[in-house]
Amino acid sequence: MAALNEGRHTAEFLVSEANGNRSRDVVTIANGAAYEPGTVLGQVTASGKYKPHAAGASDGTQNAAAVLYDAADASEGDADAVIIARDAEVALGAISFASGISQANKATAIAALADNGIVAR
Secondary structure, eight states: OOOOOOOOOTTTTEEEEOGGGTTEEEEEEOSSOEEOTTBEEEEOTTTOOEEEOOTTOSSSTTSEEEEEOSOEEOTTSOEEEEEEOSSEEEOGGGSBOOTTOOHHHHHHHHHHHHHTTEEEO
16 A cells, blocks of 8 residues: 655644734745745845745845745745744744754744744744
8 A cells, every 4th residue: 555645734833823813924935936834934135025944045034034824836936825923832843944954053043933923842
């Protein structure tokens, strides 16, 4: 029997959030790829669009700013998406960082999320 691999579900990383969807924002994900819920995002300073957090970048995405709420497919152009932007708790083991990120950069990203009111537990 073939093994089935199930992707991440919408908000499965979310432990708690503020009432009335106050924790969420609708934003633009910059053209690039398809991303799963729980992807840690940074905001591009020049455009205001979001991309996956990139610790070594210098375009603004080096600062973790939010977590992607639902899957977003920006592989064929910019895409609208919902993010967790503030006042929430997330499961540390269920959020996604760039592959190969160092522990030090991961800790910095977690601290930056905490500064935005997103606490990883």
